[in-house]
Amino acid sequence: MATKKFAGPSAYKLQQPGPPEVDFLFTEFLNNVAADVSTKETKEPVVAAVFGLGRAGAIHMATINRNSRIKVKYIVDDRKDKFDEFKKFWAFSDDITFLTPKESEKVYNDKSVNTVFVFTPTTTHHQIVVNSLSNGKDVFCEKPIAETAEETKKCYELAKQKGRTLFAAFMRRFDPAYRDLKNRIRRGDLGHVQIVKGTTRDSPLPPIEYLKTSGGVFFDCLVHDFDMFLWLLGEVPTRVQVSASALMEEIKAINDFDTIATILTFPSGAVAILDNSRYSSYGIDQRMIKVDNQRPSHSTEYLIGQEGVKFNPIYYSFPSRYKLAYQRELEHFLDVIQYGAPIDVNSWQILAVSKVVAAAEKSARTGETVYIDWSKDDIPAEYSYLHSLHHTFNGY
Numbered sequence: 001m002a003t004k005k006f007a008g009p010s011a012y013k014l015q016q017p018g019p020p021e022v023d024f025l026f027t028e029f030l031n032n033v034a035a036d037v038s039t040k041e042t043k044e045p046v047v048a049a050v051f052g053l054g055r056a057g058a059i060h061m062a063t064i065n066r067n068s069r070i071k072v073k074y075i076v077d078d079r080k081d082k083f084d085e086f087k088k089f090w091a092f093s094d095d096i097t098f099l100t101p102k103e104s105e106k107v108y109n110d111k112s113v114n115t116v117f118v119f120t121p122t123t124t125h126h127q128i129v130v131n132s133l134s135n136g137k138d139v140f141c142e143k144p145i146a147e148t149a150e151e152t153k154k155c156y157e158l159a160k161q162k163g164r165t166l167f168a169a170f171m172r173r174f175d176p177a178y179r180d181l182k183n184r185i186r187r188g189d190l191g192h193v194q195i196v197k198g199t200t201r202d203s204p205l206p207p208i209e210y211l212k213t214s215g216g217v218f219f220d221c222l223v224h225d226f227d228m229f230l231w232l233l234g235e236v237p238t239r240v241q242v243s244a245s246a247l248m249e250e251i252k253a254i255n256d257f258d259t260i261a262t263i264l265t266f267p268s269g270a271v272a273i274l275d276n277s278r279y280s281s282y283g284i285d286q287r288m289i290k291v292d293n294q295r296p297s298h299s300t301e302y303l304i305g306q307e308g309v310k311f312n313p314i315y316y317s318f319p320s321r322y323k324l325a326y327q328r329e330l331e332h333f334l335d336v337i338q339y340g341a342p343i344d345v346n347s348w349q350i351l352a353v354s355k356v357v358a359a360a361e362k363s364a365r366t367g368e369t370v371y372i373d374w375s376k377d378d379i380p381a382e383y384s385y386l387h388s389l390h391h392t393f394n395g396y
C-alpha cells in the first residue's frame, strides 16, 4: 500500500510513446506488418559473382543466399573438391556456375554480372577488384581493398573513372551499438570527447597459415579499431605511439605482433587508447567506453553460486558478435548500388585509416613516436580541427 499513492493514471489514459528510434528491428517489423509496397524494394535483383567461400565468404553467404535483392550467378573458389559440398550445403540452384580462379575470366566477360563480392585471401583482392571494376561491375570487398595504400588509391580512382561503387567492408560501422555511440557523440551528447578507450582481443586464435597472408596485425586487426576512432571522433590523428610485442613464439617467427598498446593523439586534444591482443581465451573482447561486450543469451546473464557470480560467456568470435552488422552492411551496399544512397565508407576514410595503420606499424617497429602530416591528403573540412574551431570561436 505504501507505494499505491505514487500510481499515476492508467496506462490506457496516457499517450503511448511508441518504439524508440534505436529499436530498428521493431521498425522493420512494423513495416512488415503494414505490408506497404512503397517501403519495399522494387528494383531487379543484382546479378552477382562471389569470390571465396572460406571464413568471410561463409559469413556473408549466410545473408546473400537468402537475400531476394541478389541473384548469384557464379561462385569462384580454388577448392574445386568442395564444389559439390558447397552446392548441397547452401542448397544452391543448378543455374549457379562454379569456377576456379583460372576460369574467372568468364565472370569478367559476362555482361549480365553487375556485382562482385570479394571474400578471398588479402593477397588476391587487388587483382579481382581491378578486373571487376575494369569490366564495369560494382564491388563489395572484404577489407583490405589492396595490400598497399598506393594500390588502394588506384582502385578507388578506377572505380571513379568507371562510375562504379567500390565498397570496403568495415562491418563495425554497421553494428547497432557502435552506430548509436557515434550518433550520440556527433550529436554532442558527450560534449568534447577527451579520451576514448578501446579493447580488441581476438577469438579464436587465428591459424598461422592465415596470419602469414593477413598483411600483419596492424593491417588485419587494428585497421578496424583505427577506423572506429576516426569515425567516432570525426577527426584524423596527428601523433601515433605504439608499443608492441610477440608473446607467442609462432607469431614472433613470422615477424608479427600479438600484444599491442596504442595511443593516438588528435588535433582537438582528444586521445584514443587502445589495447589489442591476437588471442582472448574467453571470447571476442570488443569494448569501447559505453559499448560493452555482448552475450548470446541476454536474459539469463548471470548465475549466483557459492563461488560467486558466474556470467554467461560473451560471444566467441566475430561471425556471431557482428552478425547483424554484416547483414546491415550488405543492405547498405545494395542501397548504394541499386538506389544511389550515399556511401557510408568513403575512399578518403579508407586511405586515411591505412595511413594511421602504417604509422602505427612504424612506431611499433622503431619504438618512435610517429607524426602524421595530413596537409596533402584529401581530408574533408568537417574532419579538420581548424574547421571546427572556426565554427566554435568564429574566426580562430
Ligand SMILES: NC(=O)c1ccc[n+]([C@@H]2O[C@H](COP(=O)([O-])OP(=O)(O)OC[C@H]3O[C@@H](n4cnc5c(N)ncnc54)[C@H](O)[C@@H]3O)[C@@H](O)[C@H]2O)c1
Pocket: 051, 052, 053, 054, 055, 056, 057, 076, 077, 078, 079, 100, 101, 119, 120, 121, 122, 124, 142, 143, 144, 169, 170, 171, 210, 220, 318
Ligand atoms: N571484416 C571481417 O570481419 C573479416 C573477417 C574475416 C576475414 N576477413 C577478410 O576476408 C578475407 C578472407 O579471409 P578468410 O578468413 O575468409 O580466408 P579463408 O582462407 O578462410 O577463405 C578464403 C577462400 O578463398 C578461396 N580462394 C583463394 N584464392 C582464391 C582466388 N584467387 N579466387 C577465388 N577464391 C579463392 C579459398 O579457397 C578459400 O575458400 C581476408 O582478406 C580477410 O582480411 C574479414
